[in-house]
Amino acid sequence: MTAQPRETFEARLRAIGETRYHDKHPFHSMLHGGQCTMTQVRAWVVNRYYYQSRIPMKDAAFLSRCTDPDLRRAWRSRIEDHDGGVAEGGGIRRWLKLAEAVGLDPVYVASTEGVLPATRFAVDAYVAFVREKPMLEAVAASLTELFAPKIHSQRIAGLLEHYAFADDAALSYFRTRLNEAPKDVAFGLAYVLDHADTLEKQDAAAAALTFKTDVLWSQLDALHSAYVTPARIPPGGWDGETGVRESAQYQGAAQ
Template identity: 60%
Template sequence: MEERLRLIGETRYHNLHPFHDMLHGGRLTKGQVQAWAINRYYYQSSIPLKDAIIVSRFTDRLIRVEWRHRIEDHDGAPESEGGIERWLQLTDGLGISRDYVESTQGILPATRFAVDAYVHFVRDRSPLEAIASSLTELFAPQLHEQRISGMLEHYDFIRPEIMTYFKRRLSQAPRDAAFALDYVKRNARTPEERALVCDALLFKTQVLWVQLDALYHAYVSGFPPPGAFRPQVEA
């Protein structure tokens, strides 16, 4: 099962999407990078919602204790900022109003549908599938490394201090992925359960992929839908 999971990552993870090649290779305008950051905010801000749902699915206190740190990782705590705040520092650095970003009024319809589908998935499917859907974290650190180096190298409007979200995830993602992988390996006991685990990861890769499809169609091909963010400054 683990071999199949890793094969899904190697062949389906969104690091393979051409939009990411453009983003990391310096081939996007500032307006296109802004559009990516605005839309991705909706995903980032929904992560603690889906994690709170996962916590609520378990009667096992130890699992709840382990999983709830993910909520603080993104929401923050009184003594520390979280991933959402660090993402807003990125959009601040890109020159976008926080009120506009947090309103999510400029995101693409496909972004909203895909992210909401992910939240509904962890609510409606089995707890095993809900945890399995998080296993894209297995493949995230390499993508974050590419993003940090590529964007800092190629965009003069990207400063190191606004990339802290990705730097922090370099240590958080492996920890989270290790727990989730161990959980599914211990609890997927039948061929049917192991297939559900793999299908859950496949679903999650599709959630991530379709968001980039929508960004490419709207901001590379040039067909933003009514009401979506429209870049004002091209660089």
């Protein structure tokens, strides 16, 4: 079977985001629409930290399989963007600033103790996917970044509008990603369009991107299942109180 034309294939990839990206999940609407309680916001921050903390490991798994020094050099900035330097910077530290802003102890959040099992399974599945699958599929899975600028913009606007904790410092993770993501996604998209030169590879790349949307969706499903009425926090999941530093600033949404 001949490969789809480049534009058709790109449109096919973009359509995956339009139907399956986690900006369609009800938890996202609750969050940026101001319908989340502070406990629900915190649960999102606690769980999403696990994803943030594993992204550099995912990208290192990619580098560990990459025999092309030029590709390694181009990809390495993703680790730098998330981990930052020895002393400062990086998405993980910015996420912990958000944790502090919502009244959580960043040491507790960084311990990943209260992370839901379903969050762990989904995120660990992504790291394993990148470690084990062909390079093309590993790159294709990263292309959810195509859809990220919109969700980050919505989060910034929605959080600023609806929650007292939200300010520029608290939301610096999202603002920084708006600057970082475009270079990554341009590189990744070009790689996938260039290397998926048969229909079989195009199908595999589309399946990889679909898999990644499942990884993201499952994390919001886990939050929704545990922290939205009727709540069913599983054994060991964050209980809504551990690691919280109460203060008057955490209001503006239903508690």
